[in-house]
Amino acid sequence: MPLFGKSDTFSENPDVRQVEKMIAKEAREDQKNLDHTIKDLSGAEKTHNQSIKTADKAQHALDKAVENEHKAAKALNRAVHNHDAAISNEQNAEKTVQIKQQHETRLEQDLEQKRRHLNELQQRKAQNDQLRETKLSQIHAQAAAAADARSASFDNNGQRATVGGAPPATAAGAPSAPVTGAGGALKA
Template sequence: MPLFGKSSTFSENPEVREVEKIVAKEGRADQKNLDHAIKDLSHADKAHNKSIKAAENAAHALDKAVANENKAARAVDKAVHHHETAIADEQNAGKVIETTKQHQERLKQDLEQRKENVEGLRQLKETNDQAREERLADLHGREAAAVEARSNYSPGDRANSVGSVGAAGKSSPTATSAEGAVDTAGPTATGAGGATERGRSA
């Protein structure tokens, strides 16, 4: 039987079915937590990649600003205003790249934490799944043993045991065992034993 099957696969035993429902609910909760963590990890990974791209763009902008500054410096007499603008662009680009690097580092740390969290949840789910499988296997094993025990001690078998005791007419190890089975069979078997005993006295 699947670990987290639908209700149609549950045991007919009410107690076993209740445990199976609890186990299935726990499994779904673990899966939901894992899916949520994986989704967060995916978002963090996308944000991290985006920050790397932004850093590269900022680096290109810085290189471009430096080139513009050198060009403006060579033509300072003709383009003083242009030169000053390029310097300002360079400073701004430097601030942007520094800010971007800091943001990238924070995202990287957050990504590592989320990876650890996902791995922890994954290992926890595997441990819980194994424990639940063991609980269900033990529960189903005890249920099967109880069903087999009930089928081995049917009323017909007990009646046959009573009849063999009456036919023996004397106490032997086998007869004694059969009488012991009759004694423990319940009111019906005891009544049959009494009838056998009267027949022996006659």
């Protein structure tokens, strides 16, 4: 039986079928959370890459503004006004670079946090998948053992046989199928 998604091969035992459906639902929810986190990480990476390009453009603008300031300084006697304008552009470009670099740093930290979160979710999902597989194996093994015990308790004439002198389990009032408690755990 597949662990994920819907299946028409659920067990015929209603208790086992209910646990199987609950486990399949948990698996779908885990997958949905994982997909959402991957999408968030992809968006954060795209934004981070854009911020790197923007910061690079701002750095180029700063370099150009510095070059313009030097040209204006050489022509100071002729164009004091141009020199002041270039200084102003340089200051604005420096502020822009600082803002873009701060933004890049914040995005990088956010990206790293999202990567850690994704890793944690992947590890948690893997653990949950393993637990679900173990539960399903135990439930199927117990259901098979109960079915074998029921079929072994009948002799060739269709009469119940007692094993070891003990009366049949259903005659003593015990249920013939495994009983599950809160959270789907099997009770003895």
